[in-house]
Amino acid sequence: MAALPRITFGIIVLNGEPFTRYNLRALYPFAAQIIVVEGASPHAASSATPDGHSVDGTLAVLRRFQQEEDPEGKLLVVTAEDEGHPNGFWPGEKDEMSRAYAARATGDWLWQIDIDEFYQPAEMARVCAMLANNPALATVSFRTLTFWGGLTYHVDGWFLRHRREEQFHRLFRWGPGYTYATHRPPTVLDPQGVNLRKLGWKQGYDLAREEGIFLYHYSLVFPFQVQRKGDYYSSYFKRSPDWAASTYMTLARPFRVHAVHRYPSWLDQYRGSHPPAVLAMWEDVRAGVFPHIQIRQTSDVDQLLASPRYRLGRLGLKLSGHVIYGLRRSALRAFRKLPPPTQQFLKHHVPVLHRLATAT
Numbered sequence: 001m002a003a004l005p006r007i008t009f010g011i012i013v014l015n016g017e018p019f020t021r022y023n024l025r026a027l028y029p030f031a032a033q034i035i036v037v038e039g040a041s042p043h044a045a046s047s048a049t050p051d052g053h054s055v056d057g058t059l060a061v062l063r064r065f066q067q068e069e070d071p072e073g074k075l076l077v078v079t080a081e082d083e084g085h086p087n088g089f090w091p092g093e094k095d096e097m098s099r100a101y102a103a104r105a106t107g108d109w110l111w112q113i114d115i116d117e118f119y120q121p122a123e124m125a126r127v128c129a130m131l132a133n134n135p136a137l138a139t140v141s142f143r144t145l146t147f148w149g150g151l152t153y154h155v156d157g158w159f160l161r162h163r164r165e166e167q168f169h170r171l172f173r174w175g176p177g178y179t180y181a182t183h184r185p186p187t188v189l190d191p192q193g194v195n196l197r198k199l200g201w202k203q204g205y206d207l208a209r210e211e212g213i214f215l216y217h218y219s220l221v222f223p224f225q226v227q228r229k230g231d232y233y234s235s236y237f238k239r240s241p242d243w244a245a246s247t248y249m250t251l252a253r254p255f256r257v258h259a260v261h262r263y264p265s266w267l268d269q270y271r272g273s274h275p276p277a278v279l280a281m282w283e284d285v286r287a288g289v290f291p292h293i294q295i296r297q298t299s300d301v302d303q304l305l306a307s308p309r310y311r312l313g314r315l316g317l318k319l320s321g322h323v324i325y326g327l328r329r330s331a332l333r334a335f336r337k338l339p340p341p342t343q344q345f346l347k348h349h350v351p352v353l354h355r356l357a358t359a360t
Contacts, residue, residue, distance in 0.1 A: 005131045006032040008107030008174065012097040014040050015047055015228065016058040016115035018281055018290045019218070023115055024065055026277035028074065030124050035101035036062055037078045041090050047228050052080055052088030056292075076104060094183040102180035102188075110174040112186050116218045116225070117144075117168075118275040123213045127171070130202070139188065139196035140171035142215035143204035148257060148267060149248075149296045150221060151274055151282060153305075157258050157265025158317070162325035165260075167204040168215055172196055216275055220259065223249065223296050229259055251300055255313060264321070266314040269305055 009027050013020070013036060027034055038059050040048035053059050062077045078100050080090045090097050102110060109131055119127075119142075131137060144166050148155040160166035169186040172178075177191030188196050207213045220226055226244045243261050247253045258265035274282075285293055304310050 004128050005109050006107040007109045007111050008033040008105035009111050009113050010101035011036045011113045013038050013115045015054045015056045017056040019115045020058055020061045022277040022281040031074050032107045034074050035076045035104050037097045037100045039080045039090050041093050098183045099180045105174055110172045112170050118216045118278050120275050136200040138173045138199035140202045141167050141169045141204040143208040144168055144215045144217045146217045148220040149298055152270055153267050154270045155258050158321045159260045159263040162321055223294055254304055264317045
């Protein structure tokens with residue numbers, strides 16, 4: 001059996017509590033190196049201190065983890081000041097923060113992690129073995145389960161299913177000459193400048209179907225998370241600033257429950273397992289270890305999911321999404337087979353057909 005790969009985990013974080021220590025504990029056994037880049041971009045100034053850091057003590061938690069739970073010295077913490085930005089804010093959006101951990105990575109693989117995403121330990125071990133035993137592999141994506149309002153509900157919808165936004169690009173071969181190109185979407189280039197997804201790519205849909213391996217994303221669990229995401233999205237993506245209040249907290253729009261509320265979405269019951277680190281965190285939150293963190297009451301969610309009308313509407317959206325996006329994919333395939341002059345004619349003279357064929 002090949003030696004296990006040396007993995008650098010790269011994390012960017014602003015206000016990572018209560019996830020921070022639990023995430024690091026979960027990664028530690030698999031890590032050769034963990035690099036956490038902390039701080040805010042200008043778009044997140046409303047959720048940051050005046051000097052660009054987390055308002056919830058995340059930076060102090062990271063320093064304490066280094067002192068108390070890092071016997072092998074795996075954790076490196078990077079701030080904007082370390083990169084020469086004296087005001088504490090990272091420039092741009094998130095590319096610069098991701099490049100900061102990539103520039104310091106010493107592993108053979110770079111595994112990007114959000115502070116609120118986790119994996120089952122046994123599944124991480126299987127991924128490590130896959131990396132070690134497949135020399136042609138260059139990058140791995142994961143299909144996500146996105147949790148909403150607690151641990152017993154997850155969100156689904158057209159944005160996730162049909163725009164394939166439920167697949168996260170996360171794991172990249174790494175070494176001298178490799179470059180981290182963009183954060184949206186996460187993209188790494190080899191020394192010849194080739195996107196790793198054009199080389200040996202294990203897609204998340206295949207990994208989920210063949211191996212039952214998922215990324216567990218807890219991005220919509222706590223009300224404070226949703227409020228901060230709403231503030232950030234309204235600033236950077238120009239989305240509605242009242243989504244958290246009108247939809248997450250009151251379910252006024254039960255078919256727009258994902259943060260990207262331009263597309264129909266819905267809630268489903270989740271009856272599967274969770275990574276042990278998440279269960280430990282949830283138990284501590286419920287026990288009052290984090291007194292400032294509130295848990296969303298979910299009696300309205302239970303009532304909604306029990307409603308025959310909601311179940312029927314959810315089924316209708318699932319079926320109509322398959323039909324609509326299936327037609328669009330067929331139109332796009334047909335459009336791409338046309339001669340270039342015909343494509344240009346449609347583009348300029350029949351814009352409705354062109355938009356249908358090229359819509360995503």
